[in-house]
Amino acid sequence: MLNVLLPILLFAALALAVLGAVRRMALWRRGRPSKVDLLGGLLAMPRRYMVDLHHVVARDKYMANTHVATAGGFVLAAVLAILVHGFGLHNRLLGYALLVATVVMFIGALFVFKRRLNPPSRLSKGPWMRLPKGLLVFSLSFFILTLPVAGLLPASAGGWVLAALLAIGVAWGVSELFLGMTWGGPMKHAFAGALHLAWHRRAERFGGGRSTGLKALNLDDRSAPLGVEKPKDFTWNQLLGFDACVQCGKCEAACPAFAAGQPLNPKKLIQDMVVGLAGGTDAHFAGSPYPGKPIGEHAGNPHQPIVNGLVDADTLWSCTTCRACVEECPMMIEHVDAIVDMRRFLTLEKGATPNNGAQVLDNLIATDNPGGFAPGGRMNWAADLNLDVMRDKPSVDVLFWVGDGAFDMRNQRTLRAFVKVLKAAKINFAVLGLEERDSGDVARRLGDEATFQALAKRNIQTLASYQFQRIVTCDPHSFHVLKNEYSALGGNYHVQHHSTYLAELLTAGQVNVSADTGGSVTYHDPCYLGRYNGEYEAPRAVLRALGLEVKEMQRSGFRSRCCGGGGGAPITDIPGKQRIPDMRMDDIRETGAERVAVGCPQCTAMLEGVVEPRPLVKDIAELVADALIEPAAPVKTPQRAALEVTA
Known part of the structure; x- marks a missing residue:
């Protein structure tokens, strides 16, 4: 019976x-075209x-070992099961290999089962609760079926009852x-995930490698959509990537907006x-x-607008684009790309940037800075520093990119401190002065690609007029944009x-x-310096x-x-149950450090906005x-003093 039924099943x-x-x-093919190396990707997929x-x-050793045993055992067992029981190749060596594969898979499935007995809240339940049972039934059924092939049981062992039970088990596990x-x-996720990697x-x-630039x-292509309005507006391989999600919830656990009670859960998105x-x-x-x-x-479908159908707009605007979700995702899904794509449609096509978003974008267009400050005041912070400006000194070793911290009194202290260090080191440096414009980071993250590209092209045109060995900036956001996103524009x-x-x-x-004798310090990693640029x-x-x-804080480095x-x-400014900087300051307080060192004007502003008492932010x-x-x-000798007077 089984010899007939198994191949059919x-x-x-x-x-x-x-x-x-x-x-x-x-x-997936409902999505827009995207150029990929089909064959090369498939060949690269195993690696x-x-x-x-x-x-x-491998960051989670338990799941790493479980995944190797379960996934590796399943792939090997499935191939061998088709050869042995599908094509009837009842070879003893193949039988033993299949037994080993099913045992490995069974052990992995036991660990999956154990994890699902009391799963953490970030794990999806529902159909996923039956997964370990299917894995166990598949491996156990084929193990028993293969014992006669390996010569460990007589071929006639079991009878009709066992054959029927095994047939049911095989049907369940295989289906x-x-x-x-x-x-x-x-x-x-196994099928979609493999192709997603390819x-x-x-x-x-x-x-x-590292790829974080939007x-x-x-x-210039008037037929191309300005962002994503409907699911079909994503590229086909983005849709494939969404399908690869294993619903492990690691992105959910890492998301600062979710932890703050804002209406965003990257896994559900x-x-x-x-x-x-x-x-x-x-x-x-x-x-x-x-x-x-x-x-x-x-609810929604491929041809229906996403916002106010599948998701609400405030879900998209809650994202800080910190890439914590992307960094943690074992399937390497690009959540931030998808969110910004949907923001682009809301901003460019609908003009629906919430709260102060529209005002900031208008300021960038009118004054080249998000605060709407008069552009002529960009160098006021350095009025007494006698800085070289590129138009007067067109060739330097270091171009100091000041950024829009030039208009913020707190960040001006950072800029002046850095200038002091550069002068102490006798560095040949200069600034762009009034020729510098906003880097465009805020405009791009808010979805205003047109304003970003306009700002970027003006900056690129300005920079082309001068010679310098490197650009140095105190702002990780400007650093990231200049380093990783200007290249697409030349x-x-x-x-x-x-x-x-x-x-x-x-x-x-x-x-x-x-x-330094000032005691201990903890360091807060800026997202755009750490996760974005390593x-x-x-x-x-x-x-x-x-x-x-x-x-070190418990959540430091890439986490x-x-x-x-x-x-x-x-x-x-989407409201939640608590503020993200307050949660970060709690992380800082747990270290017991007297000071927190930062390397980003945004981080400085957010952390100093936490009510005291709190550690000093420097x-x-x-x-x-x-x-x-x-x-x-x-030392002034009388002779030297006389020379100075004469001079």
């Missing part, structure tokens, strides 16, 4: 799986899976894994896009809702954050500093060079909690400037 399941795969690919994906998964892999069950919209992320819109891909409602979502928004009230520069440059100066002995060590090297005791100041979040440049050892003044 296996090949029927395979046929249905192929049909399901065709169906899912048809759903991307084994190396890049597992580099992220869950083969059919669900492509038809929409919990294992769907045809990822940011292929440069793999092999140790993709530019072609504003991706699942809402999946609902929109096929059409339906969110009523069957079995995870955490958007804070303050009950499940079951949103601006390619060597850009450094001031912490990196300060570390170089200290290492080279170009500045002399005294050991710079974690240089700021800490500077602090160590000052002789400071650095006390640093956002201050809440990025992505235009302070401008759109930029790294200020700490270095305070520790500078001034060169000793020459």
Whole structure:
């Protein structure tokens, strides 16, 4: 009986799986075109899976080992099951190999089952609760079926009752894994995930690369959509990426907006896009809702506007673009890209930027700075510093990009401190002065691609007139845009954050500093310096060079909690249950440090906005400037004094 039934079950399941795969690919193809290397991506996929994906998964050792055993065992068991029981290749060696594969898979499934006994709140429940059962039934059924093939049981063992039970078990396990892999069950992420890795919209992320700059819109193509209004406006490989979500909730646990009670849950956002891909409602979502928004009230389809259908606008505007969700995602999904794409439509097509967003964008157009300050006041902070300006000194070693902190009295202290260090190190530097414009970071994150590109092109045209070896800035947002996003518009520069440059100066002995005796300090990693650009060590090297005791926060490095100041979040100002900077200050207080070192004007503003008592907030440049050892003044002899008077 089983010799007849097994091949039928296996090949029927395979046929249905192929049909399901065709169906899912048809759903993805509703998206806009996107150029990918189809064959090259498929060939690169195994390495991307084994190396890049597992580099992220390996942060959780329990799940890393579980995933290796379960996924590896399943792939091997499925292939061998088709050979042995589908094609009837009853070879003893193949039988033993299949037994080993099913045992490995069974052990992995036990760990999955254990995790699902009392799952953390971030994990989706619902259909995912039956996943370990399907894995266990599949592995156990094929283990028992393969014992006679391996010669460990007589071929006639078991009888009709066992055969019927095994047939039921095989049907259950196979349908869950083969059919669900492509038809929409919990294992769907395996099929979509593999292809997502092959045809990822940011292929440069793999092999140790980094890709964080937003993709530019072609504003010259009048037929191209300005952002994403409907699910079908995403590119096809973005839709594929949404389908790869495993609903592990790591993005949810890392999201500062979700923790603050704002109406954003990055996991649910991706699942809402999946609902929109096929059409339906969110009523069957079995995870955490958007804070303050009950499940079951949103619906949509590929041809229907996303906002006020699948999601509410304030969900999109809650995002700080900190990339904590992207950094944690084991499937390497690009949540921030999707959010900004949808913001672009709201801003460019609807003019629906909330709260102070419209005013800020108008200021950028009228005055080239988000605060609406008179452009002629850009250099007031340096009136007594006698700074060189590029138009008077067109060739320098360092172009100091001041940024819009020039209009903020608190950040002016940071700028003046950095200038003091540059002068102490005798660096040949200059500023653009009144020729400098806003970098465009805020405009781009708020979705105003047109204003961003206008600002960027003007800055690029200005920079083309001068010669410099590098650009150095105290603002990670300007640093990121200049380094990673101007290149698409023709601006390619060597850009450094001031912490990196300060570390170089200290290492080279170009500045002399005294050991700090002010006690301990903790360092807050800015999102746009850390997660966006991978710079974690240089700021800490500077602090160590000052002789400071650095006390690390629990959430530091690539897992640093956002201050809440990025992505235009302070401008759109979506309310929650608590403020993100208050949560970050709690992290800081837990270290017991007297001071918190920062390297970003946004972080400074957000953390200093927390009510006292709290630790003192100091930029790294200020700490270095305070520790500078001034060169000793020459001793004045009567003869030298006479010479000075004569001169």
